[in-house]
Amino acid sequence: MCTLHYLENSRSHRILWMLEELGAQYKLEVYRRDKRTNLAPASMKAIHPLGKSPVLTDGDVTVAESGAIVEYLAERCEGMHMMPTEGEDGRQCRYWLHFAEGSLMAPLVTRYVFSVAGNKVPFFLRPVLMFVPNAIEKAYLSQTIKGNLDFVESHLTGREFFVGDALSVADVMMIFPLEAATGRTKDVGPNTRAYVKRIQARPAYQAALKAAGLPYVYA
């Protein structure tokens, strides 16, 4: 049986949700974030050298990176119906799986790090110390994030899922950045907001919340 190393309020939630969608048997190890730094606890480094979450262990096998974990689960837990590999659906599935972390999460994380840093700077020093982050926000982050979210919004027009007409690992990967964006920006369109609500209403998603037994705050 595999074990999901689950960090509170993190990308781990998408993996827990997938395990529930698959009806897989699993164990859950829950880790709390450090109250001062909000980082993962040092004990996660004993599971994987980077100490990030999610991590899945399965006997001697350790799998890190959400994208690699969802592929592993599809292959190992009779979940290939969630990972089309052929034709246009296969290409689309691979595209969105990579887009989620590669294109969508990256600028959202950068903006988040800048905002946390900004909150720690005394307000009278902010104009000086936040000059570079503010310039990066203006010249790059705002247009990149908006461009990504407009692209997603247009893709979701008239669609229930990211790929074809069934839930796939593309949805599992996309939900986390879309939840984060919904909480943090006004650039998320109505199709995307409705999609996030639909996913969150799924019984397996609700079962994942229950299994974690912690509030899930992603904004």
Ligand SMILES: N[C@@H](CCC(=O)N[C@@H](CS)C(=O)NCC(=O)O)C(=O)O
């Ligand atoms: N691209 C990685 C990102 C992993 C990652 O950064 N996880 C965050 C949680 S969302 C984490 O562990 N943060 C705690 C820390 O950096 O200490 C993935 O998708 O698994």
